[in-house]
Amino acid sequence: MRIYNTLTKKMEEFVPFNQKEVTLYTCGPTVYHYAHIGNLRTYIFEDVLEKSLEYLGYNVKRCMNITDVGHMSSDADTGEDKMLKGALREHKTVYEIADFYTKAFFEDADKLNIRKPKIIKKASEQIDMYIKIIKKLLEKDYAYISNGNVYFDISKAKDYYQLSGKKPLELIIGAREDVELDKYKRNPYDFGLWFTVSKFENQDMRWDSPWGFGYPGWHIECSGISIKYLGEYLDIHCGGVDNIFPHHTNEIAQSEAYLDHKWCNYWLHGEHLNDATGKMSKSKGEFLTVSLLESKGYNPLAYRLFCLQSHYRNQLVFSYDTLDIASNTYNKLINKIKNIKDNAYGKIENEVVDRFQNKFKEAINNDLNTSLMLTCLYDILKENVNNNTKLEIIKKFDTVLSLSLLEDNKRIIDKDFIKYIEEKIEERNLAKNNKDYETADKIRKELEEKNIIIKDTKERTIYEVR
Numbered sequence: 001m002r003i004y005n006t007l008t009k010k011m012e013e014f015v016p017f018n019q020k021e022v023t024l025y026t027c028g029p030t031v032y033h034y035a036h037i038g039n040l041r042t043y044i045f046e047d048v049l050e051k052s053l054e055y056l057g058y059n060v061k062r063c064m065n066i067t068d069v070g071h072m073s074s075d076a077d078t079g080e081d082k083m084l085k086g087a088l089r090e091h092k093t094v095y096e097i098a099d100f101y102t103k104a105f106f107e108d109a110d111k112l113n114i115r116k117p118k119i120i121k122k123a124s125e126q127i128d129m130y131i132k133i134i135k136k137l138l139e140k141d142y143a144y145i146s147n148g149n150v151y152f153d154i155s156k157a158k159d160y161y162q163l164s165g166k167k168p169l170e171l172i173i174g175a176r177e178d179v180e181l182d183k184y185k186r187n188p189y190d191f192g193l194w195f196t197v198s199k200f201e202n203q204d205m206r207w208d209s210p211w212g213f214g215y216p217g218w219h220i221e222c223s224g225i226s227i228k229y230l231g232e233y234l235d236i237h238c239g240g241v242d243n244i245f246p247h248h249t250n251e252i253a254q255s256e257a258y259l260d261h262k263w264c265n266y267w268l269h270g271e272h273l274n275d276a277t278g279k280m281s282k283s284k285g286e287f288l289t290v291s292l293l294e295s296k297g298y299n300p301l302a303y304r305l306f307c308l309q310s311h312y313r314n315q316l317v318f319s320y321d322t323l324d325i326a327s328n329t330y331n332k333l334i335n336k337i338k339n340i341k342d343n344a345y346g347k348i349e350n351e352v353v354d355r356f357q358n359k360f361k362e363a364i365n366n367d368l369n370t371s372l373m374l375t376c377l378y379d380i381l382k383e384n385v386n387n388n389t390k391l392e393i394i395k396k397f398d399t400v401l402s403l404s405l406l407e408d409n410k411r412i413i414d415k416d417f418i419k420y421i422e423e424k425i426e427e428r429n430l431a432k433n434n435k436d437y438e439t440a441d442k443i444r445k446e447l448e449e450k451n452i453i454i455k456d457t458k459e460r461t462i463y464e465v466r
């Protein structure tokens, strides 16, 4: 597989440490609120990566953490404690907040056919491992104690700026603008490994440590969990682009200082999903969640298709108009496949299966090019070959695309059925234009009774068959 490595800033041939098993670590959610659909774009990318590796024949051992302690609203140890913010917002304990939003995260992921990683570890349950690493970092003089907290001294790290490509000067300028200076740090970008002198007096999650009662910094959690569960040599580490600095940069610094050797070979980062205002946010504007999309009549898998239509390294702007188009494409796709299923015949032609599988693998090898993978899918629908062969190929592609293309419980949507819906929608729009809202409502209800949910957007009326 050829893949873009953020560490080297190059496309590279992927070569795992061990041919039999690829180790993959993906940073998990901070469970203080629902995940927005931007966060979930990153998890869709990681899901496609894991399943693509399997498609190529690798066994994948994947681990993900659940960040339930230590993550500040600024990634540089400053600002508010995210978990505490959630607890105060909802008058609950941080443990209750963590449990609730962890469950919500996996429910949303499930709706998007994102598979649960084999190994999932809560950050708050791995304290011994962080203590073990921090002790060693202190012994080796990579870390220091100041005002009761333990910090990592970034001036001691080898190639600290390699992953981010940042220059120390930029950081100093940046520091003046957006980093609250902590006078106990030797360098403004040194980061906390263990906090005992917390500004959050009401912090619930605290543990005994050789340096006092306190809690770990966010970055040490991913290093600790990854090394403990995936070993000292990691093949691939992923996250969204915002994780490159400081989170992943700090993970590399502390892990390699602890291990005395290179830790992870391939660093893959997914670009952001933005909304019309720019950055997607949980506090400003419309908080875009999977449930919100569902409440507006969208199938979550139409959102998955929307993400797959663009490359993971390109920024993507979310709008309901573009989601509408993806939604209609999804419905048409399901409908076409349903027709193929209803007319399944013929002996599977292995030569065609192999040819299409090879094309699909080429798309994977091309830096996980999901839009090319979708082209392979459209091509097989058009191919002049019997339907059983088509179904065999679609089944294989769907192990990666995970769009539930062949699911049996899908409502039968044939041409006549679509014609009926479209005529009804037209009739309703006509009624609306004539301000005959009674008829328009009657038509909506008639469709609803048939489990056809319609939704008016600025451009057009879309529908979903449940």
Ligand code: AMP
Pocket (backbone or CB within 6 Å): 027, 028, 029, 030, 031, 037, 038, 039, 040, 041, 042, 067, 239, 240, 241, 242, 243, 270, 271, 272, 273, 274, 279, 280
């Ligand atoms: P968090 O729950 O804040 O720790 O973030 C979970 C994941 O979502 C991380 O891998 C982030 O890099 C990623 N992420 C955050 N914002 C976005 C966004 N707008 N688009 C895509 N991924 C994002």
Ligand code: ZN
Pocket (backbone or CB within 6 Å): 026, 027, 028, 222, 247
């Ligand atoms: Zn992480």
